[in-house]
Amino acid sequence: VNTPSFFKKKHGETPPPLTCPSCGRETGGAHLCPHCGADTVHRVKEKTLVLMATFLVVIGGLLFVVAEMTQEPQPRTIASLGMDDMYDHVRIVGTVVSEPRFYPEKYDPQSGIIKFRVNDTTGELNVKLEKPVTKDVIKNNRVPGVGDIIDVRGTLYVGEGWMQITCITPEFLKVKERDYQHMTIKQIKNSGRGDLREYALVEVTGNITDVRDLGFAVSFRLTDAWGNYVTVFVRDTIIELTSPTGKLDQVYNGVYATVKGALVWYSRYGSSSGYWEIVPTSAETIISHGPPPKMEYPHYTLEDLMKNPEENEGLLVKVTDLLVSDIQDYTFTIYDPSSGYNLTVYAEYGANITGNISIGAIVDIQGVFMKYYDMWELKVRAAGSDYILVKQSGEEVES
Amino acid sequence: LISYYLVLLAFALLGVAISAILALIPGLHVYNVIGFAFLAYLALFPWLEDMMFAMLLVGMLTGFALLFTITTVYLSAPDDSTMFMVMPGQKYLLQGRGHESVLLTGIGSLVGVFFLVVILTLLQHQIRMIREITQPHWFWIIGAVIVYILMSEFPKDFGRAKTTLGKLKDAWKTLMAGYLTFVLSALLGMLIFYKTTMPIDRTFQSLMPPLVGMFAVPNLLINIISDMEIPKQHISKSVDIRPDEAFRGGGSGVLGGIFGAFMPAVTAGVAGLISGHATAQKGDKPFIISMGASRMVYYVGAVMLFFLPGLHLRRGAIGIFINLFFVPETEEQYYVLAAAVAISAAVAFVLLVLLSRFVIRILDRISYQKMSIAVLFVIILIVYAMGGPMAVLIMSVGAAIGTIPIVFHSRRSNCLAVILVPIFLNMAGIGPEVAAWLGLM
Numbered sequence: 001v002n003t004p005s006f007f008k009k010k011h012g013e014t015p016p017p018l019t020c021p022s023c024g025r026e027t028g029g030a031h032l033c034p035h036c037g038a039d040t041v042h043r044v045k046e047k048t049l050v051l052m053a054t055f056l057v058v059i060g061g062l063l064f065v066v067a068e069m070t071q072e073p074q075p076r077t078i079a080s081l082g083m084d085d086m087y088d089h090v091r092i093v094g095t096v097v098s099e100p101r102f103y104p105e106k107y108d109p110q111s112g113i114i115k116f117r118v119n120d121t122t123g124e125l126n127v128k129l130e131k132p133v134t135k136d137v138i139k140n141n142r143v144p145g146v147g148d149i150i151d152v153r154g155t156l157y158v159g160e161g162w163m164q165i166t167c168i169t170p171e172f173l174k175v176k177e178r179d180y181q182h183m184t185i186k187q188i189k190n191s192g193r194g195d196l197r198e199y200a201l202v203e204v205t206g207n208i209t210d211v212r213d214l215g216f217a218v219s220f221r222l223t224d225a226w227g228n229y230v231t232v233f234v235r236d237t238i239i240e241l242t243s244p245t246g247k248l249d250q251v252y253n254g255v256y257a258t259v260k261g262a263l264v265w266y267s268r269y270g271s272s273s274g275y276w277e278i279v280p281t282s283a284e285t286i287i288s289h290g291p292p293p294k295m296e297y298p299h300y301t302l303e304d305l306m307k308n309p310e311e312n313e314g315l316l317v318k319v320t321d322l323l324v325s326d327i328q329d330y331t332f333t334i335y336d337p338s339s340g341y342n343l344t345v346y347a348e349y350g351a352n353i354t355g356n357i358s359i360g361a362i363v364d365i366q367g368v369f370m371k372y373y374d375m376w377e378l379k380v381r382a383a384g385s386d387y388i389l390v391k392q393s394g395e396e397v398e399s
Numbered sequence: 400l401i402s403y404y405l406v407l408l409a410f411a412l413l414g415v416a417i418s419a420i421l422a423l424i425p426g427l428h429v430y431n432v433i434g435f436a437f438l439a440y441l442a443l444f445p446w447l448e449d450m451m452f453a454m455l456l457v458g459m460l461t462g463f464a465l466l467f468t469i470t471t472v473y474l475s476a477p478d479d480s481t482m483f484m485v486m487p488g489q490k491y492l493l494q495g496r497g498h499e500s501v502l503l504t505g506i507g508s509l510v511g512v513f514f515l516v517v518i519l520t521l522l523q524h525q526i527r528m529i530r531e532i533t534q535p536h537w538f539w540i541i542g543a544v545i546v547y548i549l550m551s552e553f554p555k556d557f558g559r560a561k562t563t564l565g566k567l568k569d570a571w572k573t574l575m576a577g578y579l580t581f582v583l584s585a586l587l588g589m590l591i592f593y594k595t596t597m598p599i600d601r602t603f604q605s606l607m608p609p610l611v612g613m614f615a616v617p618n619l620l621i622n623i624i625s626d627m628e629i630p631k632q633h634i635s636k637s638v639d640i641r642p643d644e645a646f647r648g649g650g651s652g653v654l655g656g657i658f659g660a661f662m663p664a665v666t667a668g669v670a671g672l673i674s675g676h677a678t679a680q681k682g683d684k685p686f687i688i689s690m691g692a693s694r695m696v697y698y699v700g701a702v703m704l705f706f707l708p709g710l711h712l713r714r715g716a717i718g719i720f721i722n723l724f725f726v727p728e729t730e731e732q733y734y735v736l737a738a739a740v741a742i743s744a745a746v747a748f749v750l751l752v753l754l755s756r757f758v759i760r761i762l763d764r765i766s767y768q769k770m771s772i773a774v775l776f777v778i779i780l781i782v783y784a785m786g787g788p789m790a791v792l793i794m795s796v797g798a799a800i801g802t803i804p805i806v807f808h809s810r811r812s813n814c815l816a817v818i819l820v821p822i823f824l825n826m827a828g829i830g831p832e833v834a835a836w837l838g839l840m
Contacts, residue, residue: 023495024633036494043637044645046752049502052509053748059516060741064404067734087527087709089729155709155728168726 016040073153078123083158090165091153091172094120095199096144099235099279102134111135114241116144118152119199125163127152129173136170143241145281147199147262149176178281180260185224188276193265196276204230204278205258205289208251209350209382218248222259222278225295226314226368227348227379231266231277232259234286242282250288253350253382260285295385297366302334302341305369309376312369319343319378320364324357324394331377332357334365343378350382355390362392404735407454411739412746414458419750421459422466423758424781425474425615425774429463429698430716431785434603437720449725450732454739457702460717461512461743464698465751468504468691472497473758474774475618478610478667487683495630497762501755502638503684505748507691510649511656512744514696515703516737519657523733527710530661541664541823548669548812548819549581551676576807583800584613584813585820586837587793592821592830593839596793597786603716606818608782608790612797613814614668615778617805620798622771629767632759640684648685651677652692659693660700660714664822667697668815699740706736 016029022038031041075093076085097119104112114129114137127150129137137143144150151174154167167173180203188196188204206222209229216236221229239248250257261281267274280286297318305312305319325335331346345365347353357363365388367380380386421432433456440452467478472488491500519526533540553574560566587609590596597605652674659670674693678685701715706727713722727733762770782794797817804811824830834840 020633021635021637022499022633022639024631024635025495036496038496038499038639039641040639042639042641044506044640045637046502046635049506049509049638050749050752053745056509056512056516056741056745056748059513060738060745063516063520063734063738063741064408067404067731067738068401070730070734073730087711089708153729168728 075151078118078120078125078163080122081125081156081158081163085156086158088156089153090156091151092118092120092125092165093149093151094118096146096148096150097124097199099146100143100237100241102237102241105131110138114143118150125165127154128164128166130166130168133167133170133173137173138241141242141282141284142175143238143282144173144175145238145242145262145285146264146279147201147281148178150174151176178260185222185230186226186228188230188263188278189228191276193274196263198265199262201260201281202263202278203258203260206230206256207384208255208257209253211251211253218251220251222257223381225316225384226370227381231275232261232280232286233264233266233277234280234283238280239283242284244284248283248286250286254291256289256291258287258289260287297385300369301339302336302343303339306341306343306376309369309371313371315369316366317369317378318364318366321391322363322365324359324361324363327357327359334363334378344372344375345378345380345388346372347380347388348382351380352382352387353380353390354387356393357388357390358394360394361390364389364391404738407451407735408739408742410451410454411458411461411743414455414460415462415743415747415750417455418459418462418747419466419754422463422469423754425470425619425778428478428607428610429459429467431604431607431781433459433717433720434601437723438600440724450735453721453725453727454736456717456721457699457736457739458743460698460702461695461740462747462750464511464695465505465508465691465744465747466754468501468508468751469754469758470774472500472504473755473762474770475622478614487687490683491687492629492632493627495633496635497632498755498759499635499638500687501751502635503640503687504691504694505751506638506640506645507649507652507688507693508695508744509748510645510688511653511692511695512699512741514649514653514657514692515700516741519700519703519707520734520737523707523710526704526707530710530712537663538826540662541819541826544662544665544669545816545819545823548672548810548815549578551672551810551812573807573809576803577809577813580800580803580809580811580813581816583803584816587796587800588817588819588821589824589834589837589839591793591817592825593834596789601786604785604790607785608794609797609817611778611782612794612799613801613817614811616775616794616798617801619771619775619778620802621805623768623775627767629762632762634756634759640688644681644685645688647681648678648688649692651685652689652694653696655689656693656696657700659697660704661712663714664819664826666815666818667694668812669819670694670697672812672815695744699744703733703736703740706733708733 016031017040018029020027020033020036020038020040021043022033023036025035027033027040033040073091075091078092096116098117100114100116102112102114111131112134114134116127117124118127152165152167153172154165157164178201180201183202183204185204185206204222206224209221209223211220218234220232222232223229240246259278259280261278263276264279265274266277295316297316300317300319322334322336324332326333331344333342333344335342365378367378367386370379380388472492488500491497560569591605591609655670655674658673659665659667671690671693674689675686678689702717704710704712705718708730713719779791782790801814824833
């Protein structure tokens with residue numbers, strides 16, 4: 001083993017040692033140990049093996065560098081995904097275009113699976129949030145809603161005509177901060193399909209009217225002071241996932257509220273016509289402001305209103321001591337004997353009416369002066385401070 | 400991010416350090432420890448990030464795959480994956496070359512790690528494709544493995560008898576002993592799979608008593624009975640190995656190990672058997688190297704395949720344990736795992752060299768027989784602590800079955816029927832029927 005270096009140089013190779021490097025016994029300088037049969041010359045040093053092991057540390061370091069490089073994969077377009085990407089870990093950025101569906105865990109209702117569809121303008125696919133993600137989004141109140149822009153990573157599954165990304169890590173789902181654009185109900189109502197961008201996030205304020213429980217969803221109207229309205233459609237899933245109480249406690253007729261959500265074009269199957277409705281981002285983006293703000297109803301005579309009606313269109317008005325001269329199917333006419341003016345009155349279903357309206361009755365009315373097709377009318381809405389007060393019934397006048 | 404990676408690496412190295420201590424306890428398999436570590440994690444460290452705990456387990460596994468060699472070589476207390484190493488290991492030990500034997504196994508493990516972190520990483524996409532192609536055929540491949548184990552008893556003929564009947568008896572004696580071992584192991588396996596033999600909270604350890612009984616106890620009993628003297632061990636500074644032998648041994652070990660890691664029901668023992676058969680005719684050195692490579696590739700390969708993005712191949716207890724709290728899915732996680740495995744293996748190899756020297760110094764001072772008694776006592780104690788008296792009873796039954804191959808010179812690989820047969824029957828869809836027929840249901 002301890003061969004002098006000059007000997008190595010002279011002979012060109014290491015001579016056999018006198019003791020076996022394997023078993024430590026005398027070899028007499030043989031190439032093969034007579035005791036254990038080990039080759040005493042052609043051997044690999046322990047230090048060389050340790051050096052080889054050290055090389056693994058270098059490989060490990062390089063692998064850490066590769067890990068860092070693959071930490072944040074580039075987003076893919078949905079159109080570029082296909083069968084070849086099956087089981088790949090992919091990242092996409094797109095807009096949520098369907099209400100989330102929730103499949104709760106039997107023994108842990110705060111967990112389960114959430115599914116929704118995402119569109120990135122090149123295509124659409126399903127996103128499935130597994131239990132850890134579901135738990136996290138429910139707990140932190142960040143369940144993706146329609147119109148949300150999300151950045152999601154997960155394993156891609158591809159089938160015949162469908163694709164799905166399954167996300168199991170909470171950190172791999174990012175919901176872009178919501179930026180709601182303020183709009184009036186009238187702007188939405190008067191817009192056609194091409195005028196607005198579907199799934200745009202908007203913020204609208206108005207009075208809640210016509211609340212309906214459809215069994216699978218709650219719908220209501222958000223009405224402005226002039227009777228314009230937009231339908232708000234809230235699926236039970238949204239309420240279940242995002243309402244702290246599991247109910248829409250803040251939604252009832254007459255409440256003044258702000259709704260933040262996505263614009264969705266609603267049309268019946270096969271129909272070319274439709275209208276914009278709002279799908280709230282969550283139950284908590286329906287914000288109640290309590291009773292409607294107190295509105296001022298300046299006093300007018302029929303003559304004031306009807307002399308130049310275009311100027312008064314849309315005004316909240318109060319008219320007093322007028323005679324009911326005629327009653328039609330859904331409207332009645334009031335008459336001002338002093339000026340000789342008539343005006344049609346339309347009361348919404350649920351409007352605040354005190355007393356029986358009959359021909360000859362004397363009434364005070366608060367409402368909105370507006371045009372209905374070619375006719376001017378005074379509209380008494382179910383919301384706000386509109387009312388009809390019958391001060392004197394018709395029979396008494398006749399008597 | 401770098402500090403996060405360093406924290407993950409620190410957890411992996413902590414796992415190696417833990418395995419360095421545990422690997423010196425004979426009969427204690429890393430999976431038993433991982434089971435308890437998992438319970439401790441849930442109860443005591445729920446705040447610990449999943450990936451960090453996964454790295455700890457991976458570090459333990461990598462360290463164990465390298466360091467458990469020491470108890471196998473010096474104490475003759477193998478598990479199913481090292482059982483084939485006992486014979487060449489003891490041969491080296493009796494020549495005073497235990498340290499060299501340990502180093503040869505270490506070389507195999509290094510080859511295995513090189514394969515895993517370099518070749519497997521480069522072949523990620525192809526592995527997925529291979530899975531797609533082979534998956535429908537797994538059922539009959541497992542059947543073929545069982546046939547292979549049974550057929551590998553042939554040819555055996557130690558017959559020197561003069562009569563025809565005597566020759567027939569000699570020819571079939573070891574074969575029948577092998578088949579008897581296979582049948583008894585299969586029956587024991589069915590019992591364990593279909594009856595609750597362990598306390599409810601430790602059922603994940605139910606395979607431990609029979610495996611310890613079959614593979615670790617018989618050797619210790621033989622050591623105690625034979626009163627073997629271990630000669631003074633020489634701490635060699637070099638290893639008698641040629642590159643072609645290392646390549647042959649490492650290559651066959653890698654193939655056997657990856658087959659075991661990839662296929663369901665094929666355990667480390669079967670992987671070792673396949674690797675060993677590829678090198679058995681080429682001498683002890685490639686054989687020992689193949690065992691080291693096979694073992695490393697089987698255990699660590701299973702967890703790397705589990706982390707391989709888009710594959711989610713859950714093999715071995717480590718995959719099942721990790722999957723209870725963590726589902727890997729990104730390329731980043733895979734590369735971090737591969738990096739941790741590479742560095743952990745390097746550290747474990749250095750520890751292997753140091754621990755081997757340390758054990759040699761102790762060996763000089765203690766009688767091998769007394770040490771075998773002490774090791775047997777420790778094993779019984781561990782099994783009792785894991786599963787109580789029932790576990791010790793099952794270990795005893797396993798030991799009785801595991802002694803048959805030693806007495807009759809048949810193959811110990813037949814004992815692997817304890818796992819193979821129940822899983823094969825379950826995959827074939829007739830496991831419950833057979834269990835009912837055996838009166839287990």
